Structure formats: C-alpha cells, structure tokens
Amino acid sequence: MTEPLPLLYAHHLARDRRRSAHTVRAYEATAVRLVAFLQAHLGEAVTPETLGRVSAADLRAYLAHRRGDGLVNASAARELSAVRGFLKWAGAEAPRLKGPRVKKGVPRPIAPHEAVALAELVSEEASEPWIAARDWAVLLLLYGAGLRIGEAVGLTGAVLPLGATMSVTGKRDKTRIVPLLPQVRAAIEAYAAITPWGTARDAPLFRGAKGGPLPAGAIRKSVRSARAALGLSERTTPHALRHSFATHLLGRGADLRALQELLGHASLSSTQIYTAVDAAHLLDVYRNAHPRA
Incomplete structure (x- = not known):
C-alpha cells in the first residue's frame, strides 16, 4: 500500500x-x-x-x-x-495568492530556544562549512550581543583577537563597548579559523560566498527561510534578535540606562520601548498560562 x-x-x-x-x-x-x-x-x-x-x-x-x-x-x-x-x-505550482496581512506593532521577542533554533537552522542550510560558521557567528552577535545587522556585517578583522569586550561603531559613527559572552566569542573565533578569505585588519571580517563584504540581505534571506521552516512569526527578523536581547536583559533586571549604552541608542526614549515590549511579553505568558484570562 x-x-x-x-x-x-x-x-x-x-x-x-x-x-x-x-x-x-x-x-x-x-x-x-x-x-x-x-x-x-x-x-x-x-x-x-x-x-x-x-x-x-x-x-x-x-x-x-x-x-x-x-x-x-x-x-x-x-x-x-x-x-x-x-x-x-508534489511537483505542483502553487497558485499566486496574497498572504494574510500581518499587523506590525510593538516588536515581540522570541524565546531563547527559538533564537538558538533559528541560528542552528540557518547554519545547517549553508552550502559550505565556513558559511555555516559565519552565519552562526553573525546571528549570535545579534542575539548574544545586541548588535544591529549592519554593525555585525560591518566588523573588520581589527576586532581580532577577541577579548571580553568588543568595540562597535554604530549609527552616527558612535562607538560603544559591548561585552562578549563566551559562546559568542567562540562562534566568531571558530569562523575566523576556517574562513578561506583571511582576517586582515582592514578587510571585512564576514565575507560573502565570493569573498566580498557580506550583504545584510543575505542574512535576512536566510532568516526568512528558516523562520518559515520553524513556524515562527514573520516578525522574526535579524532585528528581532536584537529586540530579544534587549527584552530578555530587561526582564532580568537590567537598568534602562545601561541598556541604552549596550544598544547604542542616542536617546533614552528609543530604549524605553522595551518596557512596553517586556510588558507585552509578560501578558502573552499570562494569557497562555491562564486561558480564561
């Protein structure tokens, strides 16, 4: 049968x-x-x-x-x-059909296990081992260090060798110091050890498949594919990993001013959105735990 x-x-x-x-x-x-x-x-x-x-x-x-x-x-x-x-x-051509509009609103964080699963799947889908290591390192920088995608792909070999912190240049050429978790540091070092393009101080740290600077769009495309496979929301973007970093820190008692420095926000008002995000996340947890709430 x-x-x-x-x-x-x-x-x-x-x-x-x-x-x-x-x-x-x-x-x-x-x-x-x-x-x-x-x-x-x-x-x-x-x-x-x-x-x-x-x-x-x-x-x-x-x-x-x-x-x-x-x-x-x-x-x-x-x-x-x-x-x-x-x-x-099945060999069928899916009819052209516009999908439901997903309302954009306050950014919602994804759970830590979802962030890891997303990074794992993106790296698993890579065509070469060094590309897998690259994507894993970039996504851990977003979730584990709160970098913007542009900041991560804009790093040069000058950040090596790594220490407990990293200097990052963000918007308006503002430089900030970001702590590096051991897992993030290990991911970057593993990539640097096998990249075929080298890690010259004045060259991009993360390279595209043909050796040029890694475009942010390549990471966004990989994340779109992986989030669909994992059944995650369309709000799960590379930037959502940065939101999750901030929200999880806030939930652990981080001070708003300290969070502002870590994220490189020019004003505290930009950081205060995470108080609403954290409240929304807590409300989601409450509703899931109490169906009649």
Missing part, C-alpha cells in the same frame, strides 16, 4: 532536507489538514495530479476553513507558506 502523501513529504523533509523533528511534525500536520480538506472540498482522492490542479480559489477556501479553527493572520501566513512548500514538493 502506498504511503499517504503527507507522510512521504515528512520523510523527504527529514531525510533529504534534514529538517528538525519539530519542523517535520508541523509541516506534515499542515499537509494532512490540506489533503483532508481537499478530499471533502473536491470530492475525490488527493493525488499529485490533484494537487497540480489546486487553484487560488481552493487555497482561499482552505484558509477560510482554517480561520474557523481560530487562526489569526500570523498563523494563517505560516500555514500558507507550509502549503506552498508541500505543493512544490
């Missing part, structure tokens, strides 16, 4: 794409839901040929069905992304 399409898809994700068990479960669950819906919606067994005939109207009907389960915009957008991946695997 032939295995169901969702199960074959799960095998592909685990074996060929080497996705995490969490990602495989999430994507398989979406495929199971889609196949069950299409069988009822179209009144026929779902085969790869059936998936090839799926229209934009069919997908809109599926999303409307999922809305009935209480799906909000962010979750619906993730569901649509997972559906597209399943259709692509």
Whole structure:
C-alpha cells in the first residue's frame, strides 16, 4: 500500500532536507489538514495530479476553513507558506495568492530556544562549512550581543583577537563597548579559523560566498527561510534578535540606562520601548498560562 502523501513529504523533509523533528511534525500536520480538506472540498482522492490542479480559489477556501479553527493572520501566513512548500514538493505550482496581512506593532521577542533554533537552522542550510560558521557567528552577535545587522556585517578583522569586550561603531559613527559572552566569542573565533578569505585588519571580517563584504540581505534571506521552516512569526527578523536581547536583559533586571549604552541608542526614549515590549511579553505568558484570562 502506498504511503499517504503527507507522510512521504515528512520523510523527504527529514531525510533529504534534514529538517528538525519539530519542523517535520508541523509541516506534515499542515499537509494532512490540506489533503483532508481537499478530499471533502473536491470530492475525490488527493493525488499529485490533484494537487497540480489546486487553484487560488481552493487555497482561499482552505484558509477560510482554517480561520474557523481560530487562526489569526500570523498563523494563517505560516500555514500558507507550509502549503506552498508541500505543493512544490508534489511537483505542483502553487497558485499566486496574497498572504494574510500581518499587523506590525510593538516588536515581540522570541524565546531563547527559538533564537538558538533559528541560528542552528540557518547554519545547517549553508552550502559550505565556513558559511555555516559565519552565519552562526553573525546571528549570535545579534542575539548574544545586541548588535544591529549592519554593525555585525560591518566588523573588520581589527576586532581580532577577541577579548571580553568588543568595540562597535554604530549609527552616527558612535562607538560603544559591548561585552562578549563566551559562546559568542567562540562562534566568531571558530569562523575566523576556517574562513578561506583571511582576517586582515582592514578587510571585512564576514565575507560573502565570493569573498566580498557580506550583504545584510543575505542574512535576512536566510532568516526568512528558516523562520518559515520553524513556524515562527514573520516578525522574526535579524532585528528581532536584537529586540530579544534587549527584552530578555530587561526582564532580568537590567537598568534602562545601561541598556541604552549596550544598544547604542542616542536617546533614552528609543530604549524605553522595551518596557512596553517586556510588558507585552509578560501578558502573552499570562494569557497562555491562564486561558480564561
């Protein structure tokens, strides 16, 4: 008996794409839901040929069905992304369909384990070991040291050898001293040891695949791909890792003035947004713990 399409898809994700068990479960669950819906919606067994005939109207009907389960915009957008991946695997061309609009608001932090999972997946997807080490180091700089993406990719070999702190030049050429966690320092040193382009003091520390300066857009693109695979919100951007750094420090009792210095904000008002972020995060935790709240 032939295995169901969702199960074959799960095998592909685990074996060929080497996705995490969490990602495989999430994507398989979406495929199971889609196949069950299409069988009822179209009144026929779902085969790869059936998936090839799926229209934009069919997908809109599926999303409307999922809305009935209480799906909000962010979750619906993730569901649509997972559906597209399943259709692509089946050899079908996903119909052009604009995803749900995800409201932008106060930046929400991601949990520490999510930040690590994101960095791990980005590095796992890299085409070469040195690129994997590069991406891991860059993302740890954002989450573990609170750097802006532009600040991280703008570092030169002059920061080596590393110590307990690092001098970072931010907006308006303002320089600040950033403490380096041992894990962040180890990640940078591991990359520096294997990069094929060297670490000359006056050259970019982080290089692109062809040896030029690493574009921030390359990291953003990798994060977009990884967050979809992990089922994370569209708000999970490289800058969100910096937000998470700040929010988690604030939650541990960091002083706003000290946080302002660490982030390189010109004014305290820019840092005060994290008091709202932290309150929003606590409210989320409360609501999740108390469904009737």
